Amino acid sequence: MFDSGPSKNSRPARRFRPARKHRRRGGRLVVILALVFMFGVGYSLLGLVQEGIAAPMGASTPAAEWSGFSHSYTIGSPAKEDEASTGQKTKEQTRKPPGAATTCDDVNVLVDRSHSLPSDYVPTDLVSLQDYRVPTLGSEVLRREAAEHLGRLVEGVTKVGEELVVASAYRSYEEQQLSHDRLMSVFGVGADSMSATPGHSQHQLGTAVDFTNGAAGYQVWAPFAQTSAYWWLEHHAWEYGFVLAYPRGKEEQTGYQWEPWHYRYVGVEDAKRLDKSNSSLQGFLERARTMPHC
């Protein structure tokens, strides 16, 4: 349909060329008539093209074919081209998996070696852990929802005669920088597997805590794993929405050494799912695709 256009147009133009040489007045008239004719044919051809486009725009048309036609379509109707573009955008949006990007305030946001928080990200709902009767070594703060659940967790562990103390909770980007620099000065590049670089720490989220207790000498270190309070955490932390973020045997997945003291709040439902699975928090969040987007 579209290919027949140029040959139809060229035929009348060749026919009128000799007439213009010998009879000027009549020639002018013929040229005008020819122009009117050409305009008419061109216009009707354009109409046919437009009709031709209307059909491929149906739902069954492959995308490559559709976009080829839409380019011709701009000649006749820019307004409809805009409509077509909008339709294409909508298709792209619906193709995105749900939860592909999330805000940093989402308790399930993935923060690891590859996914970082902006240096100026600070949670807006930080509260003092002392207000939730959580024993701390300093004046620690956490996001409200995590603090509420941590208060209940401490109540639970105290009921069975165990002790848990929070040595570290929310850390700002700058505090993480200082902490990382200190470790770097002692351990060199080896510090990278012990401490997250600034922006990559779950502590900046305001939902992660480091536990210790008297049996561990109130230190943040491996002997904490030998205490009965740690055993209790292994079995009950999920009931309060907390999970061990860097477990033993999952170092390759998480990129960090086993940290028996480091727990992160993700909400009770997801903590329960994680407890029943063999996955690490890392793998779980990667599958959920909750990348930081803030």
Ligand SMILES: [Zn+2]
């Ligand atoms: Zn920690």
